[in-house]
Amino acid sequence: MAPPIAVIGMNDILPGEIARWQSLEGSFRETCARYGYREVRTPICEYVELFSRGIGGTTDIVQKEMYTFDDRGERTLALRPEGTASSVRAALEHAALSKEPVVRWCYLGPMFRAEKPAKGRFRQFHQVGAEVYGDGSAAADAECIELAVRFILSLGIKDFTVRLNSLGGEESRARFREALVAYFTPVREQLSPESQHRLERNPLRILDSKDPRDIPFKAAAPSILDALTDDDRAHFAQVRALLDALEVPYAVDPTLVRGLDYYTRTVFEVVDTSGSLGAQDALGGGGRYDKLFSELGADAPVPAFGFALGIERLLLAAPEPVQPRGFCVAVVAAAKSSDLPVTGAAMALARDLRARGVTAHVDTRFHSMKSQFRRADDQGAAFVLILGGSEVEAGEVTVKDMATGAQSRLARAQAIDTVVAARPA
Numbered sequence: 001m002a003p004p005i006a007v008i009g010m011n012d013i014l015p016g017e018i019a020r021w022q023s024l025e026g027s028f029r030e031t032c033a034r035y036g037y038r039e040v041r042t043p044i045c046e047y048v049e050l051f052s053r054g055i056g057g058t059t060d061i062v063q064k065e066m067y068t069f070d071d072r073g074e075r076t077l078a079l080r081p082e083g084t085a086s087s088v089r090a091a092l093e094h095a096a097l098s099k100e101p102v103v104r105w106c107y108l109g110p111m112f113r114a115e116k117p118a119k120g121r122f123r124q125f126h127q128v129g130a131e132v133y134g135d136g137s138a139a140a141d142a143e144c145i146e147l148a149v150r151f152i153l154s155l156g157i158k159d160f161t162v163r164l165n166s167l168g169g170e171e172s173r174a175r176f177r178e179a180l181v182a183y184f185t186p187v188r189e190q191l192s193p194e195s196q197h198r199l200e201r202n203p204l205r206i207l208d209s210k211d212p213r214d215i216p217f218k219a220a221a222p223s224i225l226d227a228l229t230d231d232d233r234a235h236f237a238q239v240r241a242l243l244d245a246l247e248v249p250y251a252v253d254p255t256l257v258r259g260l261d262y263y264t265r266t267v268f269e270v271v272d273t274s275g276s277l278g279a280q281d282a283l284g285g286g287g288r289y290d291k292l293f294s295e296l297g298a299d300a301p302v303p304a305f306g307f308a309l310g311i312e313r314l315l316l317a318a319p320e321p322v323q324p325r326g327f328c329v330a331v332v333a334a335a336k337s338s339d340l341p342v343t344g345a346a347m348a349l350a351r352d353l354r355a356r357g358v359t360a361h362v363d364t365r366f367h368s369m370k371s372q373f374r375r376a377d378d379q380g381a382a383f384v385l386i387l388g389g390s391e392v393e394a395g396e397v398t399v400k401d402m403a404t405g406a407q408s409r410l411a412r413a414q415a416i417d418t419v420v421a422a423r424p425a
C-alpha cells in the first residue's frame with residue numbers, strides 16, 4: 001500500500017521552516033499590541049449560513065470554494081474561508097461593544113478555500129488579520145491600513161504598493177451600478193460568460209475580472225469615484241490626507257473592487273511588486289464593511305474596518321534571514337543504556353541545564369560514546385558534558401569545549417555554571 005499523502009493544496013510546515021513562521025507571527029502580535037489590537041481566536045468551522053450571509057451569496061468563495069460538511073446530520077458546517085465573518089460573529093455573540101465603545105481585535109490562523117492550487121495559492125492557507133468595530137471615522141481606516149503597512153515593513157518587505165479605492169455607501173453604489181449597467185449592456189455579448197452573468201447579479205465584480213475578453217472594456221468603464229456622494233467623497237479625501245500625514249504611500253485605483261460583497265467606502269489591497277510571487281501577487285487587503293453587523297443580526301448598525309494578509313505570500317515576499325544556529329549543549333553517558341544510575345544522571349543533568357535556560361540534547365538511545373559525540377557534533381553542541389560511573393560517584397562532570405577541544409573535570413554545579421555563563425546573552 002502506498003504511504004499516505006497530505007490533502008492536495010494543504011501543506012505541512014516542517015521544523016526547518018517553522019522559525020520563519022514563528023518570527024512572522026511574533027512580529028504580527030507585537031505590531032498589533034502596539035496599536036492596541038487584541039488577539040481573538042475563533043473556531044476553524046462555523047455554521048455555513050454565517051459565511052453565506054456574511055460574505056455574500058454571489059461571491060466565488062461562497063458559490064464555489066467553501067468546504068462544507070454535515071455535522072453528523074444536524075446542521076451544515078463550513079471550514080472558515082476567511083476571518084472577518086467569524087470575528088464579527090464572536091463580537092456579537094459576546095457583546096464586545098457593550099464592554100468598550102470601540103473594539104480592536106486581531107487574529108491569525110488557517111483558512112480553507114477549494115481553489116485550484118498554484119504558487120502562492122493553496123486550499124489550506126494562513127492569514128493574519130485585524131479589525132476595528134464601532135468607529136466609522138476615516139481615522140480608523142487610516143490607522144488600520146497603516147498597521148498593515150508597518151507590519152509588512154517589519155518583515156523586511158519593501159517592494160509593494162498599496163492600492164486604494166472607495167466603493168461608497170449604498171447611494172453611491174446604486175448610482176455606480178446604474179452607470180456600469182448602462183456602459184456594459186451594449187457590449188454584453190463580447191464579455192466573458194462569467195461577466196455576462198455578473199452584469200445581472202453584481203456588475204461591480206466585472207471590474208475584478210482578469211479574463212482577457214473583459215480587460216479591454218474595463219479600461220474605459222465609468223469610475224466609482226465619479227459616482228460618490230458628497231459624504232463618501234469627503235470620507236475618502238480624509239483617508240487619503242491621513243495616510244499622507246502618516247507617510248503611508250498609496251496609489252488610488254478606481255478599478256479596485258475586491259472579491260467580497262460586504263465592503264463599503266474605503267477598500268485597499270497590498271500588491272507585491274518584486275515579481276517573486278508570480279500571478280498571485282496580492283499580499284492581502286481589506287476595507288470598511290459598515291453593513292456586515294446588521295446583516296448578521298445586530299440591533300443597530302456598527303461601523304467596521306479590517307484587513308487580512310496571507311502568511312504564505314508574505315513569507316515568499318520576505319527576504320530569507322540568515323538563521324544563526326542557537327546555542328546548545330549535549331549530555332553524553334559513558335555507559336550502556338541499561339546502566340541506569342549513569343543514564344539517569346545524564347538525563348537529570350540535562351534537566352537541570354534546561355531549567356537554567358540552556359538547550360540540552362540527550363541521545364536517549366545511549367549507543368557508544370563515539371556515536372553520541374557524532375550526534376552532538378551534528379546538532380552543533382558548543383559543549384559536551386560527559387558522565388561516566390566515576391563522575392557520577394564523585395558528583396562531577398567532564399566538560400568538553402567543542403570549539404577548542406579543551407576538556408576539564410568539574411564539580412556538577414560548577415559544570416552547569418560554566419555552560420550557563422558561556423551562553424550568549
Ligand code: AMP
Pocket residue numbers: 082113115120121122123124125126127259282283284285286308309310311312313
Ligand atoms: P482575501 O480574503 O481573498 O482578500 O485574501 C486576503 C489574502 O489572503 C490574499 O491577498 C492572499 O495573500 C491570501 N489568500 C487568499 N486566498 C489564498 C489561497 N487560496 N492561498 C494562499 N493565500 C491566499
